[in-house]
Every structure is written in structure tokens, then in C-alpha cells.
Amino acid sequence: FACKKASCCSSRVNTKIKLGEPKVADTVDLEDIGDKKAFCRCWKSEKFPYCDGSHGKHNKETGDNLGPLIVKKKE
Numbered sequence: 001f002a003c004k005k006a007s008c009c010s011s012r013v014n015t016k017i018k019l020g021e022p023k024v025a026d027t028v029d030l031e032d033i034g035d036k037k038a039f040c041r042c043w044k045s046e047k048f049p050y051c052d053g054s055h056g057k058h059n060k061e062t063g064d065n066l067g068p069l070i071v072k073k074k075e
């Protein structure tokens, strides 16, 4: 069973990013990351695949505890 609609399944994680595509995969060049970058893991960011802080609203509304993956250079 593969649901294509964003709103019909409560189990669906992605409700907004590239919904017309069978799979969402992104490539980011290391050179574009700089010293530190936060990647979205909540699928709510307007700047996906980067985190824009939208996980905070989601966590507040649902009691969830989602947060970004932070990629950074070693100090």
C-alpha cells in the first residue's frame, strides 16, 4: 500500500516536501556546508533539507522531541 496523498494517512511522515515524487533524496556538496549546517529530520522545514526551526512548533503541538542533524567540522 503506497499512499500518495499528504492528508489521508496519520502514519505518513512527509506531508509537504516534493509530494509528487516517489522518493525524496537530496544531495548537498560538502563545499556548500561551510563549518556547520543543520539538516531537517522533522520534514516540516520550509528550507528542506536544511532545518529552519520548524521542529520547535511541531514538538510544542505534538509533544514530540524531534530535532535536526547537525553536521560540522571537528574543532
Ligand code: FES
Pocket (backbone or CB within 6 Å): 039, 040, 041, 042, 043, 044, 045, 050, 051, 052, 053, 054, 055, 056, 066, 067, 068, 069
Ligand atoms: Fe525540521 Fe528543524 S525544521 S528538524
